Amino acid sequence: MQLYRNLSIRQKQVVWAWGFLAVPIVFYVSIRFYPTANAVILSFMDWNLLGDKTWIGFENYVKLVQDPVFWKVFGNTFLYLIIGTPLSLVVSFVIAYHLDKVRFMHGTIRALYFLPFMTSAVAMAWVWRWFYQPVPIGLFNNFLASLGLQQVAFLNSTTNALPSVLAPAVWAGLGFQVIIFMAGLRAIPKTYYEAARIDGVSTWTVLWEITLPLLRPTIVFLVVFSSIGFLRIFDHVFNMTTNNPGGPLNSTKPLVLMIYDTAFNSFDMGYAAAQTVVLFTVLLCVSLLQLRLLRDR
Amino acid sequence: MATAEDLTIKPTSQALLSDTAPARRQNLGQVIRWMLLFGGGVAMVMPLVYMISTSLKFPFEVYNLNLIPEEPTLENYQLVLGDIRFAWWFGNSILIATLTTVSNVFFDSLVGYTLCKFKFRGRYIVFIAILSTLMIPTEMLVIPWYLMSQQLGWLDTHWGIMFPGMMTAFGVFLMKQFFETVPDDFIEAARIDGLNEFQIWWSVAMPLVKPALAALAIFVFLGNWTAFIWPLIVTNSPEMYTLPVGLTTFSVEQQVEWELIMTGAAISTLPTLIVFLIFQRFIIRGVVMAGLKG
Numbered sequence: 001m002q003l004y005r006n007l008s009i010r011q012k013q014v015v016w017a018w019g020f021l022a023v024p025i026v027f028y029v030s031i032r033f034y035p036t037a038n039a040v041i042l043s044f045m046d047w048n049l050l051g052d053k054t055w056i057g058f059e060n061y062v063k064l065v066q067d068p069v070f071w072k073v074f075g076n077t078f079l080y081l082i083i084g085t086p087l088s089l090v091v092s093f094v095i096a097y098h099l100d101k102v103r104f105m106h107g108t109i110r111a112l113y114f115l116p117f118m119t120s121a122v123a124m125a126w127v128w129r130w131f132y133q134p135v136p137i138g139l140f141n142n143f144l145a146s147l148g149l150q151q152v153a154f155l156n157s158t159t160n161a162l163p164s165v166l167a168p169a170v171w172a173g174l175g176f177q178v179i180i181f182m183a184g185l186r187a188i189p190k191t192y193y194e195a196a197r198i199d200g201v202s203t204w205t206v207l208w209e210i211t212l213p214l215l216r217p218t219i220v221f222l223v224v225f226s227s228i229g230f231l232r233i234f235d236h237v238f239n240m241t242t243n244n245p246g247g248p249l250n251s252t253k254p255l256v257l258m259i260y261d262t263a264f265n266s267f268d269m270g271y272a273a274a275q276t277v278v279l280f281t282v283l284l285c286v287s288l289l290q291l292r293l294l295r296d297r
Numbered sequence: 298m299a300t301a302e303d304l305t306i307k308p309t310s311q312a313l314l315s316d317t318a319p320a321r322r323q324n325l326g327q328v329i330r331w332m333l334l335f336g337g338g339v340a341m342v343m344p345l346v347y348m349i350s351t352s353l354k355f356p357f358e359v360y361n362l363n364l365i366p367e368e369p370t371l372e373n374y375q376l377v378l379g380d381i382r383f384a385w386w387f388g389n390s391i392l393i394a395t396l397t398t399v400s401n402v403f404f405d406s407l408v409g410y411t412l413c414k415f416k417f418r419g420r421y422i423v424f425i426a427i428l429s430t431l432m433i434p435t436e437m438l439v440i441p442w443y444l445m446s447q448q449l450g451w452l453d454t455h456w457g458i459m460f461p462g463m464m465t466a467f468g469v470f471l472m473k474q475f476f477e478t479v480p481d482d483f484i485e486a487a488r489i490d491g492l493n494e495f496q497i498w499w500s501v502a503m504p505l506v507k508p509a510l511a512a513l514a515i516f517v518f519l520g521n522w523t524a525f526i527w528p529l530i531v532t533n534s535p536e537m538y539t540l541p542v543g544l545t546t547f548s549v550e551q552q553v554e555w556e557l558i559m560t561g562a563a564i565s566t567l568p569t570l571i572v573f574l575i576f577q578r579f580i581i582r583g584v585v586m587a588g589l590k591g
Contacts, residue, residue: 010416012494013415013416013417013494014415014417014418016415016493016494016495017411017415017417017420018417020407020408020410020411020494020495020498021408021411021423023404024404024407024408024427024464024469025423027404027463027464028426028427028430028464031438031442031460031461031463032430032433032438033426033430034441035437035438035441035442035445036433036437036438036441038441038444039437039438039440039441042440042441095334095337098330098333098334099334101330102327102330102331102334104331105331105335107577107578108338109334109335109338110581111573111574111577111581112335112338112339112341112342113337113338113341114573114581115341115342115345115570115573116341116342116344116345118519118566118569118570118572118573119345119523119566119569119570120522120523120525120540120541120544120565120566120569121523121525121541122523122525122541122542122544122545122565123348123541123544123561123562123563123565123566124344124562124566126544126548126558126559126561126562127344127345127347127348127559127562128344130351130555130558130559131344131347133555136360137360137553137555139347139362142360142362143362146362168344171341171344174341175341176584176588179581179584179585179588180584180585180588180589183585183588183589221588221589228434232434232435232436234436234525234526235525235526235541238525238545239545239548242545242548242549256436256526259436259439259440260526260530263439263440263443264443264530269440269444272440273440276434276436276437276440277437279434279436279437280432280433280434280437283432283434284432287431287432
């Protein structure tokens with residue numbers, strides 16, 4: 001009798017559980033897994049959206065490897081990552097490290113750093129685009145002119161354009177990283193610092209031997225989070241180079257913009273799908289690396 | 298570093314061995330640190346300040362470096378808000394961000410709760426499957442979503458813009474973490490009181506994780522308010538654009554009238570900035586919670 005009642009309650013619960021999960025499972029299968037499989041299959045096809053799909057095996061990937069634009073774009077994406085991630089992490093750590101020790105107007109200063117995180121990338125891309133204009137329009141060049149310094153070509157130069165596009169992306173993400181770093185710093189037990197002080201250890205040694213090693217999970221999380229962000233950069237580039245997306249001469253074009261162009265301007269769906277598979281693979285590697293780094297701890 | 302701990306250890310040795318120079322140097326260091334941090338913070342918001350300041354300027358003044366307009370005007374706002382399209386875009390963005398937020402708060406917490414509090418076969422597989430979708434970038438899915446929307450007639454509709462974001466694995470993970478903090482005894486007690494499983498979730502468990510729900514809501518709302526690539530792809534008539542997509546078109550049209558572009562940018566940024574300034578502490582706590590647990 002008792003056993004039977006137990007069993008029935010548990011069975012009832014199983015029914016409830018699957019009932020709760022029914023709609024979400026349909027969603028995840030049809031809006032996440034099926035499209036993923038679809039993208040992979042599409043990458044082996046030649047299709048211009050209107051005609052017939054034809055199976056062409058690895059031809060899209062071969063074309064990709066032989067496409068000089070792809071390598072340029074791949075290099076750009078890598079540059080966004082390799083400049084953006086270390087830069088934003090070092091800067092945000094320095095800010096968080098010092099802000100953590102400041103009491104006076106702590107909340108206000110924190111809010112100042114965090115405010116840009118609440119903005120939309122599109123709006124800020126246009127604000128920065130205005131800053132970068134040549135004299136007499138752009139703020140930066142007007143400022144340089146007022147100091148009697150030489151003009152800088154920001155968005156019109158093939159060498160300066162990429163860092164110029166990257167700057168607002170780093171700027172907008174900084175506040176989030178500062179907040180996360182500060183939470184990480186707070187989580188380090190005070191006793192370690194007290195012990196170090198009694199031993200008379202220098203501030204630098206404390207930083208290198210105590211703070212940074214204990215901050216490792218936070219650092220790994222932020223490295224992966226910001227790496228994924230920079231690898232997927234699109235909004236800033238698209239809006240700052242609307243007259244020639246990814247220009248000048250493809251010098252700012254990231255992978256996502258190439259995907260967008262190939263799919264929705266050239267309508268070469270199979271080729272675009274192959275590019276998304278490459279993006280997926282790169283992001284997967286970054287995520288797996290994170291899992292490894294966290295497990296080694 | 299002049300904290301309470303310093304005072305407990307240092308005074309005796311310092312008072313005996315040296316004059317007050319180190320202490321004074323430390324104070325000076327603190328002041329310099331504060332000034333650099335504050336200066337950096339002011340520099341961080343300068344782009345926003347210039348955006349707002351320029352949106353209040355007449356065209357003749359736009360290229361001056363002065364922060365405070367000599368003749369402040371709301372003319373730009375009248376011009377931009379007088380453009381009916383901004384009303385459409387604003388409305389679309391509000392509608393989409395609100396509906397996706399409601400959907401995420403409902404479904405993500407329902408799934409998180411189920412995976413956390415029910416013991417049944419296959420729950421681990423479901424959890425791993427949902428979590429694995431975190432690895433799939435949106436950009437990989439936009440092409441299949443576009444094809445799907447084309448077949449189902451969802452292109453250029455509100456539903457078309459929001460269907461991909463109705464649930465997120467991030468939210469499920471976040472909520473599952475927080476439901477761990479709800480004691481099983483509460484749920485058991487509610488069960489004995491005769492509540493059914495849905496009532497237990499809704500009226501017992503949900504009120505206990507309100508802070509987490511708020512954190513999730515903030516993230517989802519902000520994410521959808523600023524979303525760009527998918528709305529850009531799925532919409533093609535101006536009435537259906539969201540604010541970011543509309544702003545892009547509007548700015549491209551304006552070309553050189555930067556004061557109008559800045560006004561458009563300010564209009565799409567100010568709502569979130571104001572919300573942040575009001576709920577500052579709360580939002581930062583939410584971001585930390587979501588960032589560290591998610």
